Amino acid sequence: MVAVSGTTGEGWSSRSAFILAAIGAAVGLGNIWRFPTLAGESGGGAFVIFYIGCVFLLGLPLVLSEIFIGRVGQTDAVGSIRRVAAQSQASPAWSFFGGVGAIAAFLILSFYSVVAGWVLYYVGVMGGDLLQAIGDGEPFRGALAGESKEMVQGRMGDLFASPGLLLAMHLVFMGATLFIVARGVHAGIEKAATVLMPMFFVLLLGITIYGAIVGDMGETIAFLFTPDWSKLTPTVMNSALGQALFSLSLGVAGLITYGSYIKEGSGLGPTSAMIAIADTSVALIAGLMIFPIVFAVGLDPAAGPTLVFQSLPFAFQSMPAGALIGFLFFLLILVAAITSSISLLEVPTAYGIGEKGWSRGKSAAIFGGGAFVIGIACLLGYNVWSDVRPLSFWPLFADADILDTIDGFTGKIMLPLGALLTSIFVGWKADRNLIRTTTGLSPWAFGLWRFLIAWLCPIAVTIILVTGLFPSLL
Numbered sequence: 001m002v003a004v005s006g007t008t009g010e011g012w013s014s015r016s017a018f019i020l021a022a023i024g025a026a027v028g029l030g031n032i033w034r035f036p037t038l039a040g041e042s043g044g045g046a047f048v049i050f051y052i053g054c055v056f057l058l059g060l061p062l063v064l065s066e067i068f069i070g071r072v073g074q075t076d077a078v079g080s081i082r083r084v085a086a087q088s089q090a091s092p093a094w095s096f097f098g099g100v101g102a103i104a105a106f107l108i109l110s111f112y113s114v115v116a117g118w119v120l121y122y123v124g125v126m127g128g129d130l131l132q133a134i135g136d137g138e139p140f141r142g143a144l145a146g147e148s149k150e151m152v153q154g155r156m157g158d159l160f161a162s163p164g165l166l167l168a169m170h171l172v173f174m175g176a177t178l179f180i181v182a183r184g185v186h187a188g189i190e191k192a193a194t195v196l197m198p199m200f201f202v203l204l205l206g207i208t209i210y211g212a213i214v215g216d217m218g219e220t221i222a223f224l225f226t227p228d229w230s231k232l233t234p235t236v237m238n239s240a241l242g243q244a245l246f247s248l249s250l251g252v253a254g255l256i257t258y259g260s261y262i263k264e265g266s267g268l269g270p271t272s273a274m275i276a277i278a279d280t281s282v283a284l285i286a287g288l289m290i291f292p293i294v295f296a297v298g299l300d301p302a303a304g305p306t307l308v309f310q311s312l313p314f315a316f317q318s319m320p321a322g323a324l325i326g327f328l329f330f331l332l333i334l335v336a337a338i339t340s341s342i343s344l345l346e347v348p349t350a351y352g353i354g355e356k357g358w359s360r361g362k363s364a365a366i367f368g369g370g371a372f373v374i375g376i377a378c379l380l381g382y383n384v385w386s387d388v389r390p391l392s393f394w395p396l397f398a399d400a401d402i403l404d405t406i407d408g409f410t411g412k413i414m415l416p417l418g419a420l421l422t423s424i425f426v427g428w429k430a431d432r433n434l435i436r437t438t439t440g441l442s443p444w445a446f447g448l449w450r451f452l453i454a455w456l457c458p459i460a461v462t463i464i465l466v467t468g469l470f471p472s473l474l
């Protein structure tokens with residue numbers, strides 16, 4: 001079946017192509033880097049269980065809502081919301097939240113590419129080390145042989161101290177993202193997802209099996225799935241809710257945009273469920289992949305954001321075939337990151353095409369170039385501008401460097417705001433018959449979905465938003 005449509009005239013070549021691309025968008029640094037970091041810092045089990053609840057009670061109804069808007073609208077997020085509003089006798093002013101989403105996606109892209117650049121650097125370091133090991137006739141030795149723990153962990157500091165290196169990595173990653181998006185939905189985004197996602201799953205399963213063999217799976221399962229409810233503080237709940245939105249790419253109109261390239265109308269419920277299940281499974285498997293290795297070497301699971309970049313390379317040093325696995329591990333994260341970054345760039349790009357009438361190449365270049373420039377400020381924040389605190393007047397961001405400020409502002413404010421407006425719009429304003437016929441939900445599924453989107457989501461997301469803005473309330 002060939003599905004085409006939209007003002008841009010573009011579309012997915014099949015339903016499975018859409019699902020793969022949407023899973024590619026959802027599965028990213030959020031799953032492999034942020035989820036294990038948060039689970040580790042938040043004490044494991046209780047966080048993980050609460051997170052799963054957030055995904056299915058809040059995330060899934062929102063996934064369906066965004067895809068519904070895109071499917072009806074058949075154009076960029078702003079135009080799509082406007083069309084749903086027109087068919088529902090709602091004010092066209094609602095379309096502004098599509099614009100908020102596009103700005104959020106653009107801002108997230110700017111620092112996402114910088115972090116993906118770190119991953120790219122580690123692919124290079126580990127790849128070089130693997131070649132060295134092969135050259136020495138010991139392809140199955142540990143990673144970074146002969147380096148002290150300080151040297152292994154110091155590599156991240158060396159990278160951060162070098163604006164040139166950070167910039168080069170950021171440039172390559174953003175360039176690749178721009179290249180794929182400029183090629184279009186079918187020849188760019190879909191092609192990338194169909195090539196990269198199978199590769200991602202093979203790597204994920206392979207490294208998880210490796211971790212289960214050489215690492216400590218028993219301790220990992222106990223850590224990830226035994227809840228200690230006393231650890232479920234309001235702060236932990238807030239971060240689990242925020243992580244569920246980020247991981248499913250919600251609140252930035254990403255799924256509105258991807259949904260606008262779908263032609264067939266029914267069966268959106270199972271499609272949404274597949275996206276949520278796949279994304280959550282990958283996050284859990286990433287935990288099952290990373291923690292056995294962390295525990296085997298006696299490292300601290302609560303190491304924070306450096307867990308993946310400093311703790312794991314050290315762990316790979318003493319593991320059999322660590323040089324090979326270390327390289328594949330960072331390659332896996334890179335693959336996950338690029339299928340997400342293309343979705344981040346696609347949101348504003350579609351806006352430029354649909355609302356401004358720009359060509360795809362021009363729109364992608366303008367937004368990709370703009371995000372690249374903001375990303376430069378983020379990476380300079382680690383060295384030459386290390387004392388810059390952009391929102392120092394605002395207590396919430398007083399201590400945040402440039403990257404953390406943009407991350408915090410988008411994650412704590414823009415993303416929940418986008419999700420809140422989506423839930424109110426779809427839950428209260430959009431025409432119910434239009435939703436029923438477009439999504440193909442059965443009556444009971446529709447009733448359940450409506451309860452979640454109209455009541456639970458607005459309340460829960462308002463809580464994230466308010467407590468995110470005023471942490472002293474927690």
Ligand code: PFF
Nearest residue numbers: 026028029030031247249254
């Ligand atoms: N879901 C991505 C991740 O977990 O890494 C991040 C992301 C991608 C957020 C695309 C928003 C988006 F539109």
